[in-house]
Amino acid sequence: MSCLIITIGREYGSGGSLVAKKLAEALSIPFYDKKLIEIAAKETGLSEEFIREAEQHRTSSFLYNLSFSSRNLPVSDQVFIAESKVIKRVAEGGPCVIVGRCANYVLREQKNCLHVFIHAPLSDRFQRAREEYRIPADEVQACVLKHDKARAAYYNYFTTGQWGKCQDYDITLNSGTLGIDIAASALLDLIQKKEATI
Amino acid sequence: MSCLIITIGREYGSGGSLVAKKLAEALSIPFYDKKLIEIAAKETGLSEEFIREAEQHRTSSFLYNLSFSSRNLPVSDQVFIAESKVIKRVAEGGPCVIVGRCANYVLREQKNCLHVFIHAPLSDRFQRAREEYRIPADEVQACVLKHDKARAAYYNYFTTGQWGKCQDYDITLNSGTLGIDIAASALLDLIQKKEATI
Numbered sequence: 001m002s003c004l005i006i007t008i009g010r011e012y013g014s015g016g017s018l019v020a021k022k023l024a025e026a027l028s029i030p031f032y033d034k035k036l037i038e039i040a041a042k043e044t045g046l047s048e049e050f051i052r053e054a055e056q057h058r059t060s061s062f063l064y065n066l067s068f069s070s071r072n073l074p075v076s077d078q079v080f081i082a083e084s085k086v087i088k089r090v091a092e093g094g095p096c097v098i099v100g101r102c103a104n105y106v107l108r109e110q111k112n113c114l115h116v117f118i119h120a121p122l123s124d125r126f127q128r129a130r131e132e133y134r135i136p137a138d139e140v141q142a143c144v145l146k147h148d149k150a151r152a153a154y155y156n157y158f159t160t161g162q163w164g165k166c167q168d169y170d171i172t173l174n175s176g177t178l179g180i181d182i183a184a185s186a187l188l189d190l191i192q193k194k195e196a197t198i
Numbered sequence: 199m200s201c202l203i204i205t206i207g208r209e210y211g212s213g214g215s216l217v218a219k220k221l222a223e224a225l226s227i228p229f230y231d232k233k234l235i236e237i238a239a240k241e242t243g244l245s246e247e248f249i250r251e252a253e254q255h256r257t258s259s260f261l262y263n264l265s266f267s268s269r270n271l272p273v274s275d276q277v278f279i280a281e282s283k284v285i286k287r288v289a290e291g292g293p294c295v296i297v298g299r300c301a302n303y304v305l306r307e308q309k310n311c312l313h314v315f316i317h318a319p320l321s322d323r324f325q326r327a328r329e330e331y332r333i334p335a336d337e338v339q340a341c342v343l344k345h346d347k348a349r350a351a352y353y354n355y356f357t358t359g360q361w362g363k364c365q366d367y368d369i370t371l372n373s374g375t376l377g378i379d380i381a382a383s384a385l386l387d388l389i390q391k392k393e394a395t396i
Contacts, residue, residue, distance in 0.1 A: 119365055166362060166370035167317055171384075174368045182391045186369075189387040193380045 003195055005091045005110065006187075007103035009117040009155070011164065012147035013125030013133070015180045016118035017099055019173075022184040024097040027191070032090055033099040039090075040082040054079040055101075056150050080158050100151070104168060105159035112198060114191060117169040118183065120176030201393055203289045203308065204385075205301035207315040207353070209362065210345035211323030211331070213378045214316035215297055217371075220382040222295040225389070230288055231297040237288075238280040252277040253299075254348050278356050298349070302366060303357035310396060312389060315367045316381065318374030 006023060010016020017033055024031035037055075041048045054076045073081075084106045090096055091107055098107075104115035120128075125144050129135040135143050155163035166172050171190060173183040204221060208214020215231055222229035235253075239246045252274045271279075282304045288294055289305055296305075302313035318326075323342050327333040333341050353361035364370050369388060371381040 117364060121365075164364055166315060166364040166367075167319075167372075169364075169370075170372045170375050172364035172367075172370040174365075177368050178388075178392065179395070182388070182395070185391055186384065186388045190376075190380070190384045193383055194376065197377070197380070 003095055003112060003198060004191055005095060005107060005113045006097045006191070007107060007113060007115050008097065008099050009102075009104060009115075009151075009164070009169065010100065011119045011125060012151065013128040013144050014118045014120040015128060015132075015175045015183075018180055019116075019118055019175065019184045019187065020097045020099045022180075023187055023191075026184075026188055027095070027097075029094075030090070030096040031099075032087075032096060036083055036086055036090075036098070036101055039086045040079065043086065044078070044082045046079070046082075050075075051079050051083075055154060076154075102155055102159050105155075105161060114171070114187075114194060115169045116187060117164055117166070117172040118175050119164060119172060120174060124176035201293055201310060201396060202389055203293060203305060203311045204295045204389070205305060205311060205313050206295060206297050207300075207302060207313075207349075207362070207367065208298065209317045209323060210349065211326040211342050212316045212318040213326060213330075213373045213381075216378055217314075217316055217373065217382045217385065218295045218297045220378075221385055221389075224382075224386055225293070225295075227292075228288070228294040229297075230285075230294060234281055234284055234288075234296070234299055237284045238277065241284065242276070242280045244277070244280075248273075249277050249281075253352065274352075300353055300357050303353075303359060312369070312385075312392060313367045314385060315362055315364070315370040316373050317362060317370060318372060322374035 006020075008016055008020040010019075020033065021031055037048050037051050040046075041051055044051075080102075083101050087098060087101060087103050087106045090098065091110055104113075107113050122144065126140045129140045129144055130137055152163040155161070159168075161168040164172075171187070173186065175183045178186070204218075206214055206218040208217075218231065219229055235246050235249050238244075239249055242249075278300075281299050285296060285299060285301050285304045288296065289308055302311075305311050320342065324338045327338045327342055328335055350361040353359070357366075359366040362370075369385070371384065373381045376384070
């Protein structure tokens with residue numbers, strides 16, 4: 001059982017979510033990925049699909065935002081605020097692993113966190129997208145780059161940092177050169193060491 | 199005894215050199231930092247001071263380069279080429295720790311490397327510069343920022359990457375939030391795991 005809150009940002013296709021799941025299982029703590037969308041949907045009354053869409057449309061979103069805007073806030077801002085509240089509440093609830101959704105930024109003032117970013121060379125990510133996510137070969141490149149762009153735009157809009165810039169994290173790992181298992185295992189070692197100092 | 203070549207890039211004042219020294223000692227392998235300057239000086243006939251200057255003058259260097267230029271290459275390019283040759287040769291010699299000088303880029307095709315970048319929040323780096331490097335308090339900020347700028351300019355000019363961008367490394371660590379000892383110890387764990395796969 002860990003006493004840390006672990007946030008994991010990740011490039012699409014890097015296996016970051018898999019690393020996060022392995023950590024949560026090894027540490028016997030809750031894992032929040034898409035589950036955050038479910039919780040935010042229940043709390044805001046918005047549909048899960050709507051929230052998922054809002055997460056993807058931060059860049060070319062002017063008309064999209066305008067069309068769904070209410071309460072004087074663009075819809076993506078509403079979704080970000082709702083998800084941030086959920087992130088803060090689950091973090092108050094105790095140790096857990098939270099994937100994506102700028103959780104490192106949302107919890108930047110919270111003690112006992114470990115902020116992680118997982119990346120990998122494009123070739124490894126193309127392969128994972130094809131083999132694990134079953135993206136058709138002729139769509140893989142566009143799919144990976146589109147997701148990266150959306151995640152970067154979302155993070156860079158809602159935070160004062162820059163998506164994937166190492167200074168925003170305690171540790172970044174290349175899951176392509178190191179491998180998923182070594183990355184997860186290295187994080188477990190680091191977590192143990194950090195916990196020993198708390 | 200390690201079987202890896204470890205390159206360590208670092209922000210000024212992050213304690214990256216200290217982490218590198220700890221690793222080299224723990225692994226009983228050679229440590230190359232300023233020693234690379236000595237070796238490059240002997241091989242090129244340039245003075246150590248001249249090389250040190252060239253390493254710092256990549257940005258505002260047009261006149262500087264012009265004044266010392268020979269063999270149709272600006273002096274900083276000559277120094278980079280000389281240092282790169284030394285880096286490749288010491289890497290061929292076996293496991294070692296190499297600090298700075300774009301070693302991760304120079305050795306990008308070499309197998310059995312671990313490329314590391316150490317960073318820390320500015321406040322921690324100001325403190326280290328004051329307390330460890332004895333920089334006067336009123337000069338600390340300018341000194342840290344000047345060194346960062348010079349290192350970034352040098353790396354960004356001579357490589358196709360971007361200094362400190364996590365994608366250029368296997369692992370980056372925040373020595374401010376984690377502490378020097380935990381950062382070094384986490385690297386030792388990772389090295390052991392990676393070596394077990396070789």
